[in-house]
Amino acid sequence: MSLTQKEVLEFMETDLGIASATLDPSMPLFSSGVIDSFSMVALITFMEKQSGITIEPIDVTLENFDTVEKIEAFVSRKKMESA
């Protein structure tokens, strides 16, 4: 199953308490401090469950995770690599 930006934003609102109306898909999440390291791990766990991919520690970079757009792109890439 793929992971959409909408699903990521919904998770952030319901589980991390971050109002999705305040976010746009290109807004830095981690480097801006909107989410911290521990919330990032909760998000990663959610991404793995929703999409069926395995995220390695080496994957945890700003390039892959810092915006909702980057998260969606990362998951798509991972799914293609594992196909």
Place this chain on the structure above:
Amino acid sequence: MRTLERNRDETVVAIRDLGHSDFDTVAGWLSTPEINTWLTSEWRSVAVTPTLVAAVAMNRHNRLYLATCGGEPCGVVALGQLDESDRSAAVWCALGDLRLRGRGIMGKALGLLVHEAFVELCLRSLNASIMATNVASIRLFEKSGFRRVGSIRYGVVSDGKWVDRVVFDLIPEDVGLGICTVDSRG
């Protein structure tokens, strides 16, 4: 980055930037109950995984360093809540290999971190917050020159009991270092 110091028994203690290959080791240490019990609540309330260590290391407000002893990983020293505007950070550390207790290794590693913070990162002040029951760490920080500035009463729940947090600070002058300015760094 690598800096070296010799421990009293001639074992070389060094610190270096935490790398991807270190995440498993550090996660294992911080998961150990004897170590985890002293960490802040976020670390105590979750499974400490390599992914979590990676996420913490990725955060630009943190700087994590692996302490090595004789070339072997033996602990972690870190700066957290790094504030680039106010040039301050919180210090924490953990000896990962508990067989090495009592040998002054973390004292050396902490000294290297302090030097890194004040000289390389040009920070103006450091702080630390330690559970009042963590006598070994309190002694370590006092011996490293940190000044006890107060306590947060009932600041943490440890083993089901409220415990104070002892708060420390440190400035370059306390350890004989000059005050780094942005201009002086060249």
